[in-house]
Amino acid sequence: MVENLRLTDAQRNDTEEIIRALQEHIEGKVNKYVERKKLCQRVQEHGKTFEDYMVSLRQIASSRKYCDEKCMETALVEQIIAGLENQEIVRELL
Numbered sequence: 001m002v003e004n005l006r007l008t009d010a011q012r013n014d015t016e017e018i019i020r021a022l023q024e025h026i027e028g029k030v031n032k033y034v035e036r037k038k039l040c041q042r043v044q045e046h047g048k049t050f051e052d053y054m055v056s057l058r059q060i061a062s063s064r065k066y067c068d069e070k071c072m073e074t075a076l077v078e079q080i081i082a083g084l085e086n087q088e089i090v091r092e093l094l
Contacts, residue, residue: 035063039075043083053083 005025011017039060044053057079061072084090 032067035060036067036075039079040082042079044085046085050084054080057083
């Protein structure tokens with residue numbers, strides 16, 4: 001299986017590189033556009049707490065291969081405002 005990972009000879013002698021390549025192979029490549037769409041479509045479900053909503057956003061954001069830390073913070077804030085069920089809280093935030 002290691003032969004199929006397209007590693008250089010040096011990488012094949014590095015256990016950490018082999019493990020990283022295997023994890024990437026098993027997990028599959030993250031499509032940054034699909035992940036961004038999932039984040040943008042996530043809204044607070046009726047009856048769910050704000051904490052539940054934040055957990056779901058952070059789970060999606062955890063695969064943030066498409067965005068650095070500052071970008072992700074901005075994306076989360078934007079989605080919190082866009083996806084909150086209580087519009088009164090949204091007005092207060094704005």
